[in-house]
Amino acid sequence: MRIEKLTIRNFRGIREGDIDGLADVNVLVGRNNCGKTTIAEALCRAAARAGGLDVFGQSKSQLWTSARAEQSEWPEEAWFRRDTRGTIVVGCDIDGHSFEYRHSLSDDTLVPARTDHPAGTEFLKGVTVFRPEWGFRTELESRLWERLLKDRSDKKVAAAVNEIFGLRVEALQILPATGKLMLLFAEHGLPLDVQGDGTRAALRRLLVLSTLRETLLILEEPETHQHPAALSRFASALCRQARAQDVQLLVTTQSHECLDAFGKAAAEVRAEAAVFHLGLGDGKLDVRRIAFADEQMLDEQGTDVRQLDLYV
Numbered sequence: 001m002r003i004e005k006l007t008i009r010n011f012r013g014i015r016e017g018d019i020d021g022l023a024d025v026n027v028l029v030g031r032n033n034c035g036k037t038t039i040a041e042a043l044c045r046a047a048a049r050a051g052g053l054d055v056f057g058q059s060k061s062q063l064w065t066s067a068r069a070e071q072s073e074w075p076e077e078a079w080f081r082r083d084t085r086g087t088i089v090v091g092c093d094i095d096g097h098s099f100e101y102r103h104s105l106s107d108d109t110l111v112p113a114r115t116d117h118p119a120g121t122e123f124l125k126g127v128t129v130f131r132p133e134w135g136f137r138t139e140l141e142s143r144l145w146e147r148l149l150k151d152r153s154d155k156k157v158a159a160a161v162n163e164i165f166g167l168r169v170e171a172l173q174i175l176p177a178t179g180k181l182m183l184l185f186a187e188h189g190l191p192l193d194v195q196g197d198g199t200r201a202a203l204r205r206l207l208v209l210s211t212l213r214e215t216l217l218i219l220e221e222p223e224t225h226q227h228p229a230a231l232s233r234f235a236s237a238l239c240r241q242a243r244a245q246d247v248q249l250l251v252t253t254q255s256h257e258c259l260d261a262f263g264k265a266a267a268e269v270r271a272e273a274a275v276f277h278l279g280l281g282d283g284k285l286d287v288r289r290i291a292f293a294d295e296q297m298l299d300e301q302g303t304d305v306r307q308l309d310l311y312v
Helices: 036-048 060-067 118-125 132-136 140-150 153-165 197-210 228-244 256-268 292-300 305-310
Strands: 002-011 014-020 025-030 087-094 097-105 128-130 171-174 181-184 189-191 216-220 248-252 273-281 284-291
Touching: 002 036, 014 036, 014 273, 025 036, 025 256, 025 305, 036 060, 036 087, 036 097, 036 118, 036 128, 036 216, 036 248, 087 118, 097 118, 128 197, 132 197, 140 153, 140 171, 140 197, 153 171, 153 197, 153 228, 197 216, 197 228, 228 248, 228 256, 248 256, 256 273, 256 292, 256 305, 273 292, 273 305, 284 292, 284 305, 292 305
Parallel strands: 014 284, 025 248, 025 273, 128 216, 216 248
Antiparallel strands: 002 014, 002 087, 087 097, 171 181, 181 189, 273 284
């Protein structure tokens, strides 16, 4: 169960573009303004038509209006050309059956997407994005806590944090009066927010992933605040948990360490993985798909896939 293809027409800076062959773990790389964030937004906008709120309790469309500090949900710059309609088409594979989920936009209306596959609707309904700055939003854990306790996913998060950062956390706990998340050690407890930035950001990403099943999680720049060694262990924990919960991952990054970490982590859990190099010129999205085995071979030969446009 996963998204296999994304088609974008006349949305923000992308006049036309297709990403085909999406895998279990996908890493998007490319220069600034090549469309990485626009792709993440397009997926969330399409998923918003399936219903559901984001992890902060707001609509997935409003999420991007807030993230981009825009005054209205559909500003003029939401389209490559103002006089054309934007279209987002998500191609999914559900239990071996393919279908498309369409989301069309005009100046003043949203045309609801249609699909005759209930499982596809549920898959898209769960699509979630995690941006770097959200690693420090303290209301996140209190919003997710009840869901975490239902299957004691809090234990898995504590174990993962110990593995990544070498801590000895015995349990996690929310303080009812303040909503603060406490890390409980053998002889004392400390609030999460006295920990380093890397620990706080990683733990909150893991909390979000722990609540997802059979859907897509988009991670923007997960390397933020992470030491390379911790990043490698963090990627392993994310891929292992995503594999167990049937969650497809889409990662955007500028970091070679992040690219390498997710490639190796995907191999550890026997997940299919791919790198997508993006380029954008006059609104045309140029996408080059590279299997991770080929990326490693190119890297050994001195070719940096993040700058693939220099070699072609």
